[in-house]
Amino acid sequence: MNPRAGQTKKRTRIQALNEAKILEAALDIFATFGFRGTTIDQIAQKAEMSKPNLLYYFRRKEDIYISVLERTLETWLTPLTELDPEGDPIEEIGKYTSLKLQMSENDPTASRLFANEILHGAPMIEHVLKGSLKSLVDEKAVVIKRWIDDGKLTNVDPYHLIFMIWASTQHYADFKIQMRAILGEEVDKPDYFEKAGKTISTIFFEGLKPRA
């Protein structure tokens, strides 16, 4: 019987193995070439199996893509979940920002995958964006608003603040090629992201106007 990822019937050893291999390979390829730019053959080759065999596990190219997206999305949203309303605002936002930057460093493919999907109109994950992502952001915006009302943060729009954190950190994954063109090999050295983190947090917390 032709298996389908996510079906009810229990999966065999080989199914689990090959599905994992496929998804891992697909993440890389999709992140680099986008949905249309990716061919099934490319994924199959990277996953070390024949195209028909790959299609035995995922009937359509779109099925692989959606699986990869959903799988990555969860990891990607986790950090925001952990923004603690009871914690110190500056510390919480600092942790969140630094965690997002770390993710851009360690798993840039995930970031690029989303960037691609969203650039192209998010045809496959619009419902997730309007669903769980919106809920999560709405919830955290309230938390930030309270911090502001308590005088613990400068008065800024919580949503735009969140967007700006996303922008500043994900930029280091999505636009790394541009940065490398400007700064050269430096961007691949270990202290590059450290310097990025320092700059980002200085600006976010201190601002550019020198404090007396």
Place this chain on the structure above:
Amino acid sequence: MNPRAGQTKKRTRIQALNEAKILEAALDIFATFGFRGTTIDQIAQKAEMSKPNLLYYFRRKEDIYISVLERTLETWLTPLTELDPEGDPIEEIGKYTSLKLQMSENDPTASRLFANEILHGAPMIEHVLKGSLKSLVDEKAVVIKRWIDDGKLTNVDPYHLIFMIWASTQHYADFKIQMRAILGEEVDKPDYFEKAGKTISTIFFEGLKPRA
């Protein structure tokens, strides 16, 4: 004779007209679907001409793409050029940031076109990034460094500051779909970008830590 864009021979009236029509249509399509995701037919249809006729003006799909990229690149880099070393640092950076944000509002396709190209490894414009873009950024980094040494700005890495400005502003073009999923129609109202600008400049200049 088969015309080639950018040739030495003077171009006829019809050539100028049709090349413009093609490039305008192509910008839109390429920005939405990326290079591989775009078909010549799509561009031809949007430019209201037949595919063979389009190929009469641009021999290959790649030629159109490169033309569009080069054409847009110039506009895109201009604002940074105008960062005045003699001006007031806060004011200059404020003007630059606000100009970039305006461009994201008025011409998001241009931003998306680059984002796409860079995400996919910038195969067509790597030399521009390493050439004129790098020179320009290097030059302006020196200016910013001087401002910092003069105590007029908080001490941050000039390059990362520039990256952060790009990130924060271009995000409003590249990720608008995500923003719309979260905030709804609001993102299309005129005061949305105004609020974005206020948030961005408050964070850049004041920082999140409340000033006494």
Place this chain on the structure above:
DNA sequence: CTAATTCCTGACCATTTGGTCAAATTAACG
């Protein structure tokens, strides 16, 4: 007006690519 040149099109081609299928091979299980 006439000839040369430019512009445009329908028909066509080769390649790529997503996807199918029957049959062969391998693993699982009693």
Place this chain on the structure above:
DNA sequence: CGTTAATTTGACCAAATGGTCAGGAATTAG
């Protein structure tokens, strides 16, 4: 071991797509 079910593959197909070309239509030059 032998039977059943799962896995794998080569061969194949149809559609999409980048690109060509011979010749007809329109434009321009003289």
